[in-house]
Structure formats: structure tokens, C-alpha cells
Amino acid sequence: MAESPASPAVRLRSRAATEASIVEAGERILLRDAFPGLNVQTLAAEAGCDRKLVYRYFDGADGVVARIAARAHAELVRALDAVPASAADTLRAFARESLSAWLGALRASPLTLRLMAWALVESSPLLNRIESERSAVLQAWMRERRPRLRVPPEGDPVAVNAVLLAAVQHLALTGSVRPGVGGVALDEAGWARIEGALDALLAVFPD
Template identity: 30%
Template sequence: METSQFIKRDRAATSQRVTDALEQILAEEGLQGVSITALAKRAAVSKVLIYRYFGNIEGLLAYYISQGRMVAHPSSAFLAQFQPAHPRELAPAWSTQALRLFRQYRASRPARAILQATVNTNDTLADAVNKSVDSELSKLVEEVAFIKGDDYQAAAAILVGGLSYLTIQAQLDRPVIGLDLRSEAGWQRIEQAVEVICQAFAQSAIHSPTAHLQLNARPESATQW
């Protein structure tokens, strides 16, 4: 039993070293700098061990993304407080989560490198990355939608897809519709627009005959966050 626990701890520690090395390389060189050789050297582990633990680069990136490095999933306790208690809280809940996610992307060079890689074409590594990121985003949307019966997935795809594109364009130092996405003023305008869009989506859901809002039964006084 003690030997088994030691092996598990050693594997966890090694996996942490490798994913930390991956994050450092992504920050410094982007996805194009990631290789088994570079990772082994940075993490001070053998290439054989990386292959044994993760299979290949695609497997390592999938593991990295699944650990919340790209999309952090809220805890049950947070969701219990975050879930709207009144229909008017639906739009702020959506915009808060969307803006929190993309503020994280804007602040994280590794996250931006992965996000940029998802739009590459004819690239098996980019396809694998995109699949992993989309899986994590789909889980997050499901967790914070707080609605059934309406096509919230399409609404979320528009919002997340648009913000992803804008984040990538900012990374490339390209304006969009005249907005300077490298400036805080430009992103402040984007964030204000996100809040307006979420208000419109929420109003549509609230008045839809097919939508069912999943509201929290807690007292409204507890909804402030």
C-alpha cells in the first residue's frame, strides 16, 4: 500500500513538473515551441516518462487543459451562491462568468497561445487542442447556463466565439471595427457590449414560452457577490 501511494505521489509530482514546463514554453514560445525534447529538458525528466504518462503532445495538452489551466470550473459551493435567485440576475451571472474567463485569457500568455492555436487549419495538434478546449467550455456553459428549454448553447457559441476572435486579434495587435484591442479603453467597450448582449439574451429567455429558468431558492439577500 505504501509503495502504491508513493508511486501515485511521484507520478503526480512529475506530471505537475511537466505541465509547469509546458506552461513556461507556451508563455515564451507559443505552441510551436512545444516538443517532447524541450519539455523533457525543461522539466528534467526523461522523454520516455512523458510518453508513458501522456502518450504524446496531444495527450499532454489535453491533460493540461482538463486541469483547469484554460477553463476553470466553479466549485459546487460557488455555484450555489452564483446561481440566480431572480430572473433579473440571469444576465449579470452570464456576463460575469464570460468576462471573468476572457480576463483570464487576456492576462495569460499560455492561454492566449492555446486559444490562437485553435484556429489553425490542417494541423492535427490544433485540432486536438480545439477539441479539448471546446469540451471544457461546453462543460462550463452547461454549469452556468441556469436555463433549460432554449438554445442557450447557440447564444453561448456566439458570445464565446466572438470574444475568442477578439482575444486572438488583440494578440496579433490587430484592430477590429476600429477598436484598439491592445488598450484598456477598447476592452472596456467590449465588456460593456457583452453586458448588453447578455441582457438581451436573458430577456429573450425570460419571455420565452419554452424556457425554464433554474433559479436558486435562497433568500435574495444572499445573492450579492
């Protein structure tokens, strides 16, 4: 006797479960083997499914990477949203809060750090879009939190903040793969020194 075809609801659940399995497989590969090891063949093998399903559900490995990036961005949003509301009354204080919050969010998201490292050595429309989306996460959070502070006419605090932001992101990346940088061990005591250095560097901002 032939088996009856699965109902639409059962097929939908089966597809959702397979998609989740493939995305989770991609995350494991990315964290364990880094980006060179992530392709349709390794995704299918890790997820225990046919390669055709990676193409059918995601249109290839890029679709899986895009889904992973969306999950990584959600991690960043959760980490940033957990930061207490800003009590800053100067640009210096707000910049300090923002840089510290972003550093903490990055360090708490290994997937984000893997994607950032990937974008440093390879350029593609997908990776460029992921970088833009990550930047938008921080910008949206800062717009929501930023108090109404006057930007001084002298100096260029926006450019200074960009330099410090780049430094913070590099430190988070380095801390995920190396024990230290520039003579500073990236352990608990070292991160405290980094935070202190941010305070010193932000002295260029007006009170």
C-alpha cells in the same frame, strides 16, 4: 553494498513529482513559445528529465497537452463559480450576465487562450476534444445558473447568442496578443466600451 530498491510509496511520489514537472514545463512552453514549440524534446529539456519519461507517463506530447487542457478547464470552472448567482429575470439579462462571465473567465486563463489559438490554426482529434470539453464547461455552468425563462417564439435568440459568444471569444483572444481591435484599445477603458456594446447588441433579446 547495493542500494535497496525504493519502496512503492517512494516510487509513486517520484512519478507524481516528475509528471507535475513535465506538465508545468508544458505550460511554460505553451505560454512562452506557443504551440509550435511544444514537443517531446522541448518538454524533456524544460522539465530536466529523459524523453522516455514523457512517453512512459503521458504517451507523448499529446498526453501532456490533454493534462494542460484539464488544468485550464479547471481554471475556467473556478472563475465561473466565483460569479454571483444569477438574479436575471429576462433572457436579455441572463445572456448579458453569461457573456460577461465567460469573457472574464477567458481573460483570466492565459492557458485557455493559448489552446484556443492553437485550435484556430490546426485541427486534430485532441484539439477538437479540448474544444468540446471547453464548450461543455460553459454549457454546464449556464444550465446550472439559468433561470426558468420562456424562450420567445419570434426571432432566434440562440443563434444571436452564438454570434455574440463567438465575438466575445475572439475579443479575449485578440486582447491576449494585441493592444486593440477595430479602433478600440483593449485597455481598461476599452473593455468597458466592449461591455457597453454588449448591452446595446443584446437589445434584440426580449425583456
